[in-house]
Amino acid sequence: MKIMLHSCCGPCTTYSLEHLRQQGHEVKGIFFNPNIHPYTEFRRRLEAFAGFCAQAGHEAQIVDEYGLRQFLAAVAGDIDARCAVCYEMRLRRAAQHAVQEGCDAFTTTLTISPYQNHDLIRAVGGKVADDCGIEFKYFDFRQGYRDSIEMSRRMNLYRQPYCGCIFSEEERYLRARPRRKV
Numbered sequence: 001m002k003i004m005l006h007s008c009c010g011p012c013t014t015y016s017l018e019h020l021r022q023q024g025h026e027v028k029g030i031f032f033n034p035n036i037h038p039y040t041e042f043r044r045r046l047e048a049f050a051g052f053c054a055q056a057g058h059e060a061q062i063v064d065e066y067g068l069r070q071f072l073a074a075v076a077g078d079i080d081a082r083c084a085v086c087y088e089m090r091l092r093r094a095a096q097h098a099v100q101e102g103c104d105a106f107t108t109t110l111t112i113s114p115y116q117n118h119d120l121i122r123a124v125g126g127k128v129a130d131d132c133g134i135e136f137k138y139f140d141f142r143q144g145y146r147d148s149i150e151m152s153r154r155m156n157l158y159r160q161p162y163c164g165c166i167f168s169e170e171e172r173y174l175r176a177r178p179r180r181k182v
């Protein structure tokens with residue numbers, strides 16, 4: 001299949017891309033993450049991803065737009081339910097790019113993380129797929145989570161200490177917010 005891989009960051013893309021390539025897929029990519037704050041962190045993750053693409057020969061669109069305002073406007077109505085909105089913003093852009101690039105399906109590196117809500121990602125991916133007329137392929141990359149850490153070390157990639165948004169940066173220290181499902 002020709003697959004559009006949404007990347008949340010370079011480290012999560014290491015194993016995910018290798019896994020898809022090993023399965024024989026042709027993979028194109030997109031980095032679109034208005035959820036990464038503050039600006040210095042956004043730049044650091046974007047540059048780490050660009051460095052990874054150069055090393056791995058990965059062809060990806062890198063959307064160099066700091067999305068703090070866009071993100072906050074989208075989640076302000078219900079901060080505790082923000083992850084569904086966050087997933088949808090990113091997956092919708094990936095799906096649209098996949099259609100433009102003539103891909104058969106789209107997926108995301110978010111599913112390498114044991115800390116993300118996989119059921120929610122799957123549900124949101126399916127909804128976006130219906131809206132955009134392209135298949136969402138759910139891959140459970142979690143078996144490669146440890147490998148991705150090792151691969152990132154070998155490639156000297158920056159690894160972030162929190163999910164991305166300013167709220168998750170706070171939770172990094174507080175660790176108390178209950179998560180809701182759609």
Ligand code: SF4
Pocket residue numbers: 035036082083086087163164165167168
């Ligand atoms: S915690 Fe992570 S997935 Fe949830 S809204 Fe923040 S950046 Fe997005």
